[in-house]
Each structure stands twice: as C-alpha cells, then as structure tokens.
Amino acid sequence: MKTFIQTFNARFGADMAGPVVAFIAVMVIFGLAADNFLSMATFGSVAFQLPELGLLTLAMLLPLLTGGINLSITFAANLSGLAAAWVLQSHGGVDASAGVFALACVAALVTGGAAGALTGVAIAYTRAHPILVTLSMMIFLRGLGEFLTRGGDVSGFPDYVAPIGHGSLFGLPIPLLIFIVCVAVWHVLLTRSKLGFGLLMIGSNMEAADYSGLNTRKIVVLVYTLSGIMCAIAGIIMLARFNSVRVGHGESYLLITVLAAFLGGINPFGGFGRVLPVFVALIVLQLLSSGLNLMGANQHLATALWGVLMIVVMAARTIVSKFRIFTGKKV
Amino acid sequence: MRRLVSSHTTEFALLAVMVLLCIGLSFGTDRFLTVSNAFDVLNVSAVNIIFAVGLLVVLISGGIDISFAVAASVVQYVTVLALSALGGGNWAEGFIIAGLVGIGLGSINAFLIYRLQIISIVATISTFNIFFGLLMFFTKGVSIYNLPDWLSNRVVFYEREMADGSWVELTLPVVVMILCCIATWFMMSRTTIGRKLYAFGDNPEGARRFGINIGAMHVISFGWLGLMAGIAGLMQAHYAQEVVPNALYGRELDVLAATVLGGARLGGGKGSVLGCVLGVLLVSITQNGLNLMGVSPFAFKMIVGAIILVAITLSSARFDRLLPNAMKASARKRSQRP
Amino acid sequence: MSAEPLLSLKNIKVTFGGVRALKGVSFEVNAGEVHCLAGENGCGKSTLIKVITGVYKPEEGAEIVFDGKPVSAMTPTLAQSLGIQVIWQDLALFGEMSVAENIGFQLAVTGTYGMVDKHAIDEAAEKALARLGVRLDIHKPLKELPIAQRQIVAIARALVGEARLVFMDEPTASLTQSEADYLIEIVRNLSASGVAVVFVSHRLAEVLEISHRITILRDGSLVGVYPVEGMTQSRVTELMTGRNFDSAVIASDHDEAPVVLSVRNLTRHGEFRNVSFDLRRGETLGITGLLGAGRTELALTLFGMHRPHEGEILLEGQKVDFASNRDAIRAGVAYLSEDRLSLGLNQPQSIADNLVMASLDRILSHGLISPAKKRDVVSHWISALGVKIGTPDDPIRTLSGGNQQRVAIAKWLAISPKILILDAPTVGVDVGARAGIFEIVRKLAAEGLSIIIISDEPPEVYFNADRVIHMVEGRLEAVYDPRHTSLSELESAVYA
Incomplete structure (x- = not known):
C-alpha cells in the first residue's frame, strides 16, 4: 500500500490523490446506486456541461495561483459574449458571414482581455487586495452589462454558431474539445513557460520574486489579462449553447469555480497547484451532479453536495497533515 | 481634533465624500435634500447595515464570510415555518428563533474553520453552497407569501407629515438596525471580548501567546455575524412581506464591498462600526440620488460599481496619503512633543 | 542577591x-x-x-x-x-x-x-x-x-x-x-x-x-x-x-586588475551622499558601519532597486542607469539580500525553483523551460557549492541557514555575474557554517568575481575583504586596508 502511494505520488503528484479518490468514490457509489449511471448518456451530459464551468475555472485558476482571486469572471464572460453578439448583429444578425463570426470572436477576446488587463493594472499598481478590486470590477461589469442590455436577452445568431455549443467532432462534443485544448494550453503555460514559473513564485512570495528579477507587475497584469481572455472563450461557448446572451448567465458558477480549484489541490494561499488535478476535480463535480440528476434529484442538491465534498476533502487534508506531524514525517 | 481625524482617516474621508455627494445631488434634484428622503435611504439601507456590522466583526477578527446572506435566507424560511408550527407566534418568538438559527449557522462556520482548520474563505464558500443548495432543494424554490400578520404589517415608531406633503417614517428595521449598531459598537470597543477580537485579527500568533482562547474568538465572531444575519433576514422578510429563497443570493458580495469601503481591512485588526455604516450609506445615497435624478436603474448600477471600484482602489493607495500635508506634519509634530 | x-x-x-x-x-x-x-x-x-x-x-x-x-x-x-x-x-x-x-x-x-x-x-x-x-x-x-x-x-x-x-x-x-x-x-x-x-x-x-x-x-x-x-x-x-576558529587577514593587492565598478558621488537624499569608490576584478570589498549607516540602501541602488538622485555608476567604464533590478541583473550585478526569510529566498518553494529563479532565460529551449536543462543547472550548482539537500524538489525552508545561503549564492552565480553584493551573508547562519560561506566567497574572488560584503560585524569584513569601507550616517567615512590596520582599530572606529 505504501509503495503504491509513493508510486502514485511520484507519477501523478500528491495533489492528484484527493480528486482521484473522489472520482473513484463517485463512480462506485453512483455505479451501484443508479444502474444507468455507467452509460454513454451520463458521459454525454457531463461532456456537454463540463466546458462552461471548466473554462471559467481555468479563468479563476491563474489568479488563485498568484495568491489572488478573480470575482469578475462570470460577468467578464457575459460582457465578452455581448461584444460578440453586438458584432454579429450589426453585421447581418442571422445572416452574418463566417468572417463576421471570426471578427465577433476577436471582439469578445479583446473585451475579456481588456477587462482583465484593467483589473490586473489596478491590482499591480495599487497593491489593493485582489478580492476587493475584482469584487468592485464584478459590480461594475454587471452594471455595465445590464445597462447595455437593459436586463434583457440578446439573441438571433447565424445557424452555424450553434454547433460550437452543441455539435460533435469525431464523436466528441466540440465545446469539450475546445475546453481540452484550453486545459492543455494552461498546463504548458504553468509547467513550462516563464510566465507560469513567475506566477507561482509571486504566489508564495511576491517580494522575493521581485528581488530575484522577476517583473512582478507585468506578471500580475498578464495573469488577469489571460484570465479575462479565458472568460471570453467561456462567453463565446455560452453564446453558442444558448443562442443568446444574458447578463447574469453563469453567475452561480462563480463560487463553484473557486471550489473546483481548491478541490483540485490549489493552495488557497497561492504558489502551488497544477491544472490536471483541477480537471479531474471538475469531472468529479459534473459526475456528481449528473448522477444525482439520474436519481431524480435536482441541481440544487448537487450544489449542496459539492460544498460537502469540498469540506470533506479539506478536512481530510488537515487530518492527514496532522497525522504526519504526529508520526514525525515531513509533509 | 487633529488626532481624531488622523486616527479615523477612513471615516472622515467617507464623510467628506458623502457631504460633497449630498451637496452635488441636492443641486441635481430638489427632492434629494428632504427629511423624508433621508428616512427613505435609512429604511432601504437598514437590512444591509445589519449584515454589514455583523460582517465587520468577522473581518476585524481576521476572517471572511461569504455564506451569511444565504444563511439569512435559511433563517427566514426556518423561522417562518417554525412560527406557523407554533401557531402564529409573535415578535419575541420571531427574534429568538431567527437569532438562534443564525447563531447556529454561524457556529457551523466557526467549527469548520477552527476545528477542521479550513481557511475561512474556503469554508464559507462551501457552506454558501451547502446552505443555498439545501434551501433550494427542500423548498423547491417556492416562496412564502402568507406571512403572519404581525410580521408582514408595517411597524412605524414615528410618523409625521411634512410641510411639503411627504411622510417621514421611522420603521422597525431602522430601529432594529440602530440597536444592532449600538450593540456591535459596545461589544467591540467597550468590552474585553472586543479587545480580544481586535487583537486576534491584528496578530493571531501574538494573541495566542497571550493565552487568548482562539476557539472562543471564532465562535464569537462567526456567531455574532450569524445573529446579525438572522435578525437581518427577519427584517428583510418583514420589509418585503414575503420570503423568497433566493432573494438575498448575491447580497454577500455587495455588503462585503460596502464594509471594506468603510475601512474594515481584509486580514483583520481594523475597522469601525461608524465606517461600516458610512460605507453602506454612501452606496445607498448614490443609488437614491441617481434614482431621483431620473437616471436609468440599469445605468446607476454601473455608476455605483465604478464608484466602488475607484474608491476601493484609492483607499488601498491609503486615504491618509490624500490628507493635506500640513495636517499630517502638524499631527506628527504634536505627537512627538514630550 | x-x-x-x-x-x-x-x-x-x-x-x-x-x-x-x-x-x-x-x-x-x-x-x-x-x-x-x-x-x-x-x-x-x-x-x-x-x-x-x-x-x-x-x-x-x-x-x-x-x-x-x-x-x-x-x-x-x-x-x-x-x-x-x-x-x-x-x-x-x-x-x-x-x-x-x-x-x-x-x-x-x-x-x-x-x-x-x-x-x-x-x-x-x-x-x-x-x-x-x-x-x-x-x-x-x-x-x-x-x-x-x-x-x-x-x-x-x-x-x-x-x-x-x-x-x-x-x-x-x-x-x-x-x-x-x-x-x-x-x-x-x-x-x-x-x-x-x-x-x-x-x-x-x-x-x-x-x-x-x-x-x-x-x-x-x-x-x-x-x-x-x-x-x-x-x-x-x-x-x-565546540571548535576553535583561527582567523587571518586575506587582503591582497588588485591594483593591476581592471576596474569593474566605479561609483562617483552617488547620493540618495536621506539615505547616503557623495559615495565614491572603485571595485576591481577579483577584488573583495567590505562595507561596514552601524545599522542605519546607509549600507543596504547603497547596495539596493547599485542593484537598480532604487535610483540615485545624484552621481553616477560606471560598469566596466560604461555609465549605467538601471530602471529596475532586472536591468542590473542583465548587466551582471547580483545582490544577496540581508533578509533571506522574506526577500532573499522564496521559502515555501523548492530548492530547484529558487536556484533558477534569476536565470530562467538560460534554461529555455524553444521559448519554454527545459526540464532537462533545469535539472543540469541545479545539480551543477548543488555539487559545485556543496549544498546538502534531500532532493531538489524539497521546499527550501527545510534546509539549514547555511545551506539556504549557499543556494541563494548559487542562484546569483547562475546568472554569471560580474559583481556579487552579499548583504549580511551570515545572518541566521550558525557560527560553524559561516566559515564555509566565506570559503566559497574566497574561491569566487580567486576566479575573478568582484565581490562586495556588507556586514555590521567588523571582524567579518576585516578577515574576508581586501579593503574595508566604513560608512557613517550615509557618508563614506574611511577606507581601511586590513594589512595595515588592526581589528581593534577598525572596531573602535565603528563603535565610536
């Protein structure tokens, strides 16, 4: 058993243990409790629901790793979606060409990136607490979005947009493919790029990173900009899935993304964490909600159980680390 | 006086901004600067201020809580169901049940944070999901409209018709809000418990070495917020004359922003009831003024957001740096004089 | 009693x-x-x-x-x-x-x-x-x-x-x-x-x-x-x-070596003023003085963290104007902070990451960090400086003060610096391990690195530097040659 744990930790990293145990537990419990759980239908529903929450979690991830947080992600996604919708509507609406759609995507990415960059600049140059800056940014973006839409929906997009939310390619849902590409990009960014290295370093000690010659302000601005761009991708997927944009859509995901990240072993104080355990944690959360759905319960019970799962995982970490101190081993 | 200003910079800065804002708004619309409008602002802000002074105690002791607003929704529901089980109930029973349920929910947070050593933001995001998920699951999102009469009837302590025909009303939520503010102020600045909470938030390790009971500090701060959330929940049900399970969803972040605007520091050790009240009022006055000026409600949310963004960013760059230099220099000289 | x-x-x-x-x-x-x-x-x-x-x-x-x-x-x-x-x-x-x-x-x-x-x-x-x-x-x-x-x-x-x-x-x-x-x-x-x-x-x-x-x-x-x-x-x-330490003056002449760093009338108001000195290749310069004498402030200015108000810094004869410490690092100036716990090292992070933190550009391949190059750099410096570690992935806070300081020095050596500024290099390092640190310093100087040692303990600079600058309240008070001055003369000047 001990050697198994050591091999597991060596291969996948110690932070993978929590999500994997949770994954196995969920598969076993629902596999036994609901006979139609282990089926393509479950896979399908998970595969289509995962990307929205997943992309927003990726947007939350980088700020969390720097020891910050980005509370404006959902409204940044809405606003980016609005930018895309505006471009589509002003260039033909349902008849807009593919070129216009490309332009719309660029508009969304620029909007998300700009919102993120503004947040990043405010945090980097005033050293205000990221919770406060992004919280007020959230309130501002929500207000701006509601002002622009007057609280209503924006809809009426070309037909070819829908497959981005609903279609499949090689038997895999397109949104899932987009999400997996983003996970891969984030993984490479964190493990191999200078920015990834730097953002982890400033996560555990900003000043020490500064003294070692890392450009901490630039890193913070880039982190929030990338977070905003990821929000924009989520916004485009949401636009395609619902064939409309409404400010407030996905709002309930905000705190779930934080939960998914912590469940995936992200250090709450920043500086440590990887993408893959978070990916597994996201799958666990979706499986939990799909499983409950199959058994006739609604999303709200799943939300409550997500919270319980989080507490169980965090408490288990506390107990394990206490046990290790007790037996004199270094964590 | 100078010492008072330099030790309460945030409060004075807020007050100054508020006065300027009021002057501006009173030129913008003649309906703003009236007694009845002032009471309107108070009536509208009462629930948020009760939440805010509760949250203040948690922030001062170095924690943060995301779950209090949905906890208040749980309290509303449980209280109304319990009251109807009791056959109607009355105000005393209402307050006792709401308070106890609130304290209970707060204690759950304290337990998670102290016993299981989960940091407060993670623990309360979890309980936020648990409280809200279970509430929506069990209620199926159904609202309660037939509240007991005593709860839904307006309680007015003082009313008077003004010369211009408008009404001035001092209602129950405002009175309760004032009592909550006084109680919180008294606890934080006049009792040993308050000193311990400040100390614990300021320097937890120092407080621990001094023999302060850390577990008790968690229970008191989160219990107090729970109590305030319970009372606020009851007042909100009274004010809205209905219980809607997701009515308070999302309120937590607005209250947090207003409280921090009022000078409470994330990380603990700093904050005052006065600043906290001013923070909430500043947001309410802005909304009220823009509303009276006929600005679209969709636009004024954006404007309020922008104001909070600028204010919080500036206040992190420290309000006291914006004080006139002469005042700072003379304050320094005074304190150095033997 | x-x-x-x-x-x-x-x-x-x-x-x-x-x-x-x-x-x-x-x-x-x-x-x-x-x-x-x-x-x-x-x-x-x-x-x-x-x-x-x-x-x-x-x-x-x-x-x-x-x-x-x-x-x-x-x-x-x-x-x-x-x-x-x-x-x-x-x-x-x-x-x-x-x-x-x-x-x-x-x-x-x-x-x-x-x-x-x-x-x-x-x-x-x-x-x-x-x-x-x-x-x-x-x-x-x-x-x-x-x-x-x-x-x-x-x-x-x-x-x-x-x-x-x-x-x-x-x-x-x-x-x-x-x-x-x-x-x-x-x-x-x-x-x-x-x-x-x-x-x-x-x-x-x-x-x-x-x-x-x-x-x-x-x-x-x-x-x-x-x-x-x-x-x-x-x-x-x-x-x-439990050991006996014999100290001997190691100072020697470097007048033949080229000047690497020239400081001319450097001033930062309220911190130091009119400081001028030269540092030659392979030379070790000691700076001592009481806390508040402006030593660390001077070092941070040379390292580009602060900008001088007056005067100039010349690096190998070229006037330099650092906008940030990144410019200084690029020009080959390294600074070991006096505060190892919060500034010098990133304590929770791994030994390997701390070691490569300042020299990321040297371990890139195709624009990405190469794990193989990183491993090579880390193992090279761990063995070159004799750092005792478990694995390079252990958090650096698990090391003793002396070993941490060796990693901190290695971090700067990895950028191939021309000048290494050591600010209070023995703070929090056991008396027994201090000698090991200075042994490394001596070896580096022999290899041609120019070194500045800052310390508030006069013996530390007296026995490890070729020349000693004494700073008082932001001024350069005097320059001593350990070969022609006794330790007690230096100490009485510092504590006067």
Missing part, C-alpha cells in the same frame, strides 16, 4: 518526533540578575524558553522550582501569574492598537464584568513607561513607532504583568547601535529594581557587556554556566561551537 535562585530547572528533556531537542538540561537564574543564554541556532535555547513558559511540557523527571516552590506543571497562564514574561523576537504586539492598549493589554482583556476601563489602561501604561524612564505618546498607533520604541512597549507590557523574570529573545537584532545602547540601559534599570532578565542574543559583545553570567547550550546539552569576568568573545564562540 539572595542565595536561593529565583528559578531553577533540573533535568529538562524534550523530544520532538524522535529527535532530542533538550537532553537533560539544568538552568538557574537569580533575582535581579542579567543572565545570558547563548548557543547556536537549534541548540535548544528557544525550546528551553518554551518549557519555562509552559508552552512545551518536559518529560518525566524534570524539576522546576520558582521562588523556592516546586512547580509540578507549568502552563502559560501559571507562568504569567508567577511573573515570568517573554519578549519574543517578533514582539507579539498589535500594530493597529495604540501604545497604551498594547502596554495595558493584560488589563484590557481581564476587566471587571468584561468591561474595558480605558482610564486604568492609560494609567498603567503611563506608570510602566515612567518606571522605564521613557516618554512616549501613549495614544499613538503602535504601527507608527520605530522598531526600537516598539521594543520598549513590549518591555513596558511585561512590567504591567508584574514581571519578576523577563526573557528577551534577540532583542537587539534589529536595532541600531544607539538604540541598542538605550535598550541595554533599560535592562540595567530593570535588573537594579530586582527583575531578573534572561538575554538571548548572538551579539556577543553586548552580551559580555551587560550579563552577570552566561549559560551556554550546544546540541540540546548544557556546556556550562560561566561568570562573564574573564570571558572573551572567541572563548564564547569556541564553547558554543
């Missing part, structure tokens, strides 16, 4: 996770005595203090006697009620509270009926400060006081607790000389009024100046208790480490 000791401990044993931290130590303090507790990091000093204050429980067989009465189980509350007070190194004060609230904190948390009596607190604070002979504005927030005054607040707080025995953990570590002198005066007053003071300090000179007796610990065991009369610094060092 009474014949009976105020506090006496016998046979104190403490074990953590199988490691003996204290192996049967005895300790005695007399009333009104100033007693020094000395030993290297990890010798058990702080464990002993925590046993005395009831934070840790000693094993079976321990004996604690206070004021003639045996104490069966010490707890923090009991220790306080007996009048045992500790002034921790971090002071454990409350920054947002006023001076009075800090001093009278005991009263603020034990008021009658749970009420706070502000007048009683103010009165107690005034009284405690008066007893120390100090005047402070008691309504000022603590965070606005300089560190030396906070120290006084901490002592005053101990007095409010009716202190009979005060432990001071490294009280002078962050004080300038005149502040430290002031503190020593206060300790003398305390002692004269009958309060026993146990001083834990690594500044041996001041320990010898004020203590009556010294208890020395090594590896969790008692080495002995000695009166200060006839004690010398080198004898104390020898007892603490």
Whole structure:
C-alpha cells in the first residue's frame, strides 16, 4: 500500500490523490446506486456541461495561483459574449458571414482581455487586495452589462454558431474539445513557460520574486489579462449553447469555480497547484451532479453536495497533515 | 481634533465624500435634500447595515464570510415555518428563533474553520453552497407569501407629515438596525471580548501567546455575524412581506464591498462600526440620488460599481496619503512633543 | 542577591518526533540578575524558553522550582501569574492598537464584568513607561513607532504583568547601535529594581557587556554556566561551537586588475551622499558601519532597486542607469539580500525553483523551460557549492541557514555575474557554517568575481575583504586596508 502511494505520488503528484479518490468514490457509489449511471448518456451530459464551468475555472485558476482571486469572471464572460453578439448583429444578425463570426470572436477576446488587463493594472499598481478590486470590477461589469442590455436577452445568431455549443467532432462534443485544448494550453503555460514559473513564485512570495528579477507587475497584469481572455472563450461557448446572451448567465458558477480549484489541490494561499488535478476535480463535480440528476434529484442538491465534498476533502487534508506531524514525517 | 481625524482617516474621508455627494445631488434634484428622503435611504439601507456590522466583526477578527446572506435566507424560511408550527407566534418568538438559527449557522462556520482548520474563505464558500443548495432543494424554490400578520404589517415608531406633503417614517428595521449598531459598537470597543477580537485579527500568533482562547474568538465572531444575519433576514422578510429563497443570493458580495469601503481591512485588526455604516450609506445615497435624478436603474448600477471600484482602489493607495500635508506634519509634530 | 535562585530547572528533556531537542538540561537564574543564554541556532535555547513558559511540557523527571516552590506543571497562564514574561523576537504586539492598549493589554482583556476601563489602561501604561524612564505618546498607533520604541512597549507590557523574570529573545537584532545602547540601559534599570532578565542574543559583545553570567547550550546539552569576568568573545564562540576558529587577514593587492565598478558621488537624499569608490576584478570589498549607516540602501541602488538622485555608476567604464533590478541583473550585478526569510529566498518553494529563479532565460529551449536543462543547472550548482539537500524538489525552508545561503549564492552565480553584493551573508547562519560561506566567497574572488560584503560585524569584513569601507550616517567615512590596520582599530572606529 505504501509503495503504491509513493508510486502514485511520484507519477501523478500528491495533489492528484484527493480528486482521484473522489472520482473513484463517485463512480462506485453512483455505479451501484443508479444502474444507468455507467452509460454513454451520463458521459454525454457531463461532456456537454463540463466546458462552461471548466473554462471559467481555468479563468479563476491563474489568479488563485498568484495568491489572488478573480470575482469578475462570470460577468467578464457575459460582457465578452455581448461584444460578440453586438458584432454579429450589426453585421447581418442571422445572416452574418463566417468572417463576421471570426471578427465577433476577436471582439469578445479583446473585451475579456481588456477587462482583465484593467483589473490586473489596478491590482499591480495599487497593491489593493485582489478580492476587493475584482469584487468592485464584478459590480461594475454587471452594471455595465445590464445597462447595455437593459436586463434583457440578446439573441438571433447565424445557424452555424450553434454547433460550437452543441455539435460533435469525431464523436466528441466540440465545446469539450475546445475546453481540452484550453486545459492543455494552461498546463504548458504553468509547467513550462516563464510566465507560469513567475506566477507561482509571486504566489508564495511576491517580494522575493521581485528581488530575484522577476517583473512582478507585468506578471500580475498578464495573469488577469489571460484570465479575462479565458472568460471570453467561456462567453463565446455560452453564446453558442444558448443562442443568446444574458447578463447574469453563469453567475452561480462563480463560487463553484473557486471550489473546483481548491478541490483540485490549489493552495488557497497561492504558489502551488497544477491544472490536471483541477480537471479531474471538475469531472468529479459534473459526475456528481449528473448522477444525482439520474436519481431524480435536482441541481440544487448537487450544489449542496459539492460544498460537502469540498469540506470533506479539506478536512481530510488537515487530518492527514496532522497525522504526519504526529508520526514525525515531513509533509 | 487633529488626532481624531488622523486616527479615523477612513471615516472622515467617507464623510467628506458623502457631504460633497449630498451637496452635488441636492443641486441635481430638489427632492434629494428632504427629511423624508433621508428616512427613505435609512429604511432601504437598514437590512444591509445589519449584515454589514455583523460582517465587520468577522473581518476585524481576521476572517471572511461569504455564506451569511444565504444563511439569512435559511433563517427566514426556518423561522417562518417554525412560527406557523407554533401557531402564529409573535415578535419575541420571531427574534429568538431567527437569532438562534443564525447563531447556529454561524457556529457551523466557526467549527469548520477552527476545528477542521479550513481557511475561512474556503469554508464559507462551501457552506454558501451547502446552505443555498439545501434551501433550494427542500423548498423547491417556492416562496412564502402568507406571512403572519404581525410580521408582514408595517411597524412605524414615528410618523409625521411634512410641510411639503411627504411622510417621514421611522420603521422597525431602522430601529432594529440602530440597536444592532449600538450593540456591535459596545461589544467591540467597550468590552474585553472586543479587545480580544481586535487583537486576534491584528496578530493571531501574538494573541495566542497571550493565552487568548482562539476557539472562543471564532465562535464569537462567526456567531455574532450569524445573529446579525438572522435578525437581518427577519427584517428583510418583514420589509418585503414575503420570503423568497433566493432573494438575498448575491447580497454577500455587495455588503462585503460596502464594509471594506468603510475601512474594515481584509486580514483583520481594523475597522469601525461608524465606517461600516458610512460605507453602506454612501452606496445607498448614490443609488437614491441617481434614482431621483431620473437616471436609468440599469445605468446607476454601473455608476455605483465604478464608484466602488475607484474608491476601493484609492483607499488601498491609503486615504491618509490624500490628507493635506500640513495636517499630517502638524499631527506628527504634536505627537512627538514630550 | 539572595542565595536561593529565583528559578531553577533540573533535568529538562524534550523530544520532538524522535529527535532530542533538550537532553537533560539544568538552568538557574537569580533575582535581579542579567543572565545570558547563548548557543547556536537549534541548540535548544528557544525550546528551553518554551518549557519555562509552559508552552512545551518536559518529560518525566524534570524539576522546576520558582521562588523556592516546586512547580509540578507549568502552563502559560501559571507562568504569567508567577511573573515570568517573554519578549519574543517578533514582539507579539498589535500594530493597529495604540501604545497604551498594547502596554495595558493584560488589563484590557481581564476587566471587571468584561468591561474595558480605558482610564486604568492609560494609567498603567503611563506608570510602566515612567518606571522605564521613557516618554512616549501613549495614544499613538503602535504601527507608527520605530522598531526600537516598539521594543520598549513590549518591555513596558511585561512590567504591567508584574514581571519578576523577563526573557528577551534577540532583542537587539534589529536595532541600531544607539538604540541598542538605550535598550541595554533599560535592562540595567530593570535588573537594579530586582527583575531578573534572561538575554538571548548572538551579539556577543553586548552580551559580555551587560550579563552577570552566561549559560551556554550546544546540541540540546548544557556546556556550562560561566561568570562573564574573564570571558572573551572567541572563548564564547569556541564553547558554543565546540571548535576553535583561527582567523587571518586575506587582503591582497588588485591594483593591476581592471576596474569593474566605479561609483562617483552617488547620493540618495536621506539615505547616503557623495559615495565614491572603485571595485576591481577579483577584488573583495567590505562595507561596514552601524545599522542605519546607509549600507543596504547603497547596495539596493547599485542593484537598480532604487535610483540615485545624484552621481553616477560606471560598469566596466560604461555609465549605467538601471530602471529596475532586472536591468542590473542583465548587466551582471547580483545582490544577496540581508533578509533571506522574506526577500532573499522564496521559502515555501523548492530548492530547484529558487536556484533558477534569476536565470530562467538560460534554461529555455524553444521559448519554454527545459526540464532537462533545469535539472543540469541545479545539480551543477548543488555539487559545485556543496549544498546538502534531500532532493531538489524539497521546499527550501527545510534546509539549514547555511545551506539556504549557499543556494541563494548559487542562484546569483547562475546568472554569471560580474559583481556579487552579499548583504549580511551570515545572518541566521550558525557560527560553524559561516566559515564555509566565506570559503566559497574566497574561491569566487580567486576566479575573478568582484565581490562586495556588507556586514555590521567588523571582524567579518576585516578577515574576508581586501579593503574595508566604513560608512557613517550615509557618508563614506574611511577606507581601511586590513594589512595595515588592526581589528581593534577598525572596531573602535565603528563603535565610536
């Protein structure tokens, strides 16, 4: 058993243990409790629901790793979606060409990136607490979005947009493919790029990173900009899935993304964490909600159980680390 | 006086901004600067201020809580169901049940944070999901409209018709809000418990070495917020004359922003009831003024957001740096004089 | 002084996770005595203090006697009620509270009926400060006081607790000389009024100046208790480490070597002014002076963290104007911070990541960090500097001070610097491990690196540099050649 744990930790990293145990537990419990759980239908529903929450979690991830947080992600996604919708509507609406759609995507990415960059600049140059800056940014973006839409929906997009939310390619849902590409990009960014290295370093000690010659302000601005761009991708997927944009859509995901990240072993104080355990944690959360759905319960019970799962995982970490101190081993 | 200003910079800065804002708004619309409008602002802000002074105690002791607003929704529901089980109930029973349920929910947070050593933001995001998920699951999102009469009837302590025909009303939520503010102020600045909470938030390790009971500090701060959330929940049900399970969803972040605007520091050790009240009022006055000026409600949310963004960013760059230099220099000289 | 000791401990044993931290130590303090507790990091000093204050429980067989009465189980509350007070190194004060609230904190948390009596607190604070002979504005927030005054607040707080025995953990570590002198005066007053003071300090000179007796610990065991009369610094060092250190001047001429760094009339208002010197290839320059002399500020300016107001910096004859420390690093200037815990190293992160933090550009391939190159760089420097580690992925905080410092040096060597500035390189490094650090420095200089060593301990620069600059209040006071100056001349100049 001990050697198994050591091999597991060596291969996948110690932070993978929590999500994997949770994954196995969920598969076993629902596999036994609901006979139609282990089926393509479950896979399908998970595969289509995962990307929205997943992309927003990726947007939350980088700020969390720097020891910050980005509370404006959902409204940044809405606003980016609005930018895309505006471009589509002003260039033909349902008849807009593919070129216009490309332009719309660029508009969304620029909007998300700009919102993120503004947040990043405010945090980097005033050293205000990221919770406060992004919280007020959230309130501002929500207000701006509601002002622009007057609280209503924006809809009426070309037909070819829908497959981005609903279609499949090689038997895999397109949104899932987009999400997996983003996970891969984030993984490479964190493990191999200078920015990834730097953002982890400033996560555990900003000043020490500064003294070692890392450009901490630039890193913070880039982190929030990338977070905003990821929000924009989520916004485009949401636009395609619902064939409309409404400010407030996905709002309930905000705190779930934080939960998914912590469940995936992200250090709450920043500086440590990887993408893959978070990916597994996201799958666990979706499986939990799909499983409950199959058994006739609604999303709200799943939300409550997500919270319980989080507490169980965090408490288990506390107990394990206490046990290790007790037996004199270094964590 | 100078010492008072330099030790309460945030409060004075807020007050100054508020006065300027009021002057501006009173030129913008003649309906703003009236007694009845002032009471309107108070009536509208009462629930948020009760939440805010509760949250203040948690922030001062170095924690943060995301779950209090949905906890208040749980309290509303449980209280109304319990009251109807009791056959109607009355105000005393209402307050006792709401308070106890609130304290209970707060204690759950304290337990998670102290016993299981989960940091407060993670623990309360979890309980936020648990409280809200279970509430929506069990209620199926159904609202309660037939509240007991005593709860839904307006309680007015003082009313008077003004010369211009408008009404001035001092209602129950405002009175309760004032009592909550006084109680919180008294606890934080006049009792040993308050000193311990400040100390614990300021320097937890120092407080621990001094023999302060850390577990008790968690229970008191989160219990107090729970109590305030319970009372606020009851007042909100009274004010809205209905219980809607997701009515308070999302309120937590607005209250947090207003409280921090009022000078409470994330990380603990700093904050005052006065600043906290001013923070909430500043947001309410802005909304009220823009509303009276006929600005679209969709636009004024954006404007309020922008104001909070600028204010919080500036206040992190420290309000006291914006004080006139002469005042700072003379304050320094005074304190150095033997 | 009474014949009976105020506090006496016998046979104190403490074990953590199988490691003996204290192996049967005895300790005695007399009333009104100033007693020094000395030993290297990890010798058990702080464990002993925590046993005395009831934070840790000693094993079976321990004996604690206070004021003639045996104490069966010490707890923090009991220790306080007996009048045992500790002034921790971090002071454990409350920054947002006023001076009075800090001093009278005991009263603020034990008021009658749970009420706070502000007048009683103010009165107690005034009284405690008066007893120390100090005047402070008691309504000022603590965070606005300089560190030396906070120290006084901490002592005053101990007095409010009716202190009979005060432990001071490294009280002078962050004080300038005149502040430290002031503190020593206060300790003398305390002692004269009958309060026993146990001083834990690594500044041996001041320990010898004020203590009556010294208890020395090594590896969790008692080495002995000695009166200060006839004690010398080198004898104390020898007892603490169990080794004998011979020092010799290593200074030599570098007049033939090319000038690498020229500083001309460098000034930053309020920090230093008109500083000029040259540094040649392979030369080691020492900078000493008291805390507040502008040494670190000068170093940070050379490192590009601050911009000079006047004067210029020439690197190999070229005038440079660094906009940030990144420019300085690119130009080959490296700076080892005096504050290894929060600035010099990123303590929670791994040894490997700390080592490559400044030289990321050298381990890239196709724009991405190459794990193979990173591994090679790390293993190269670990073996080149003889760092003792488990694996490179361990957090750097698990290493001893000496090994951490080696990694910090390696981090800068990895950028192939022209100039290496070492600011207080032996802070928090055991006496025994210091020699190893300077051995590395000497080797680097021999390889042609130009080095600046900054230290507030004159012997450190005297024995390890070719020339020594003495700074006073931001001025370059004098330049000494260790071959033509004695150590005591340098020391008397610094401490004058």
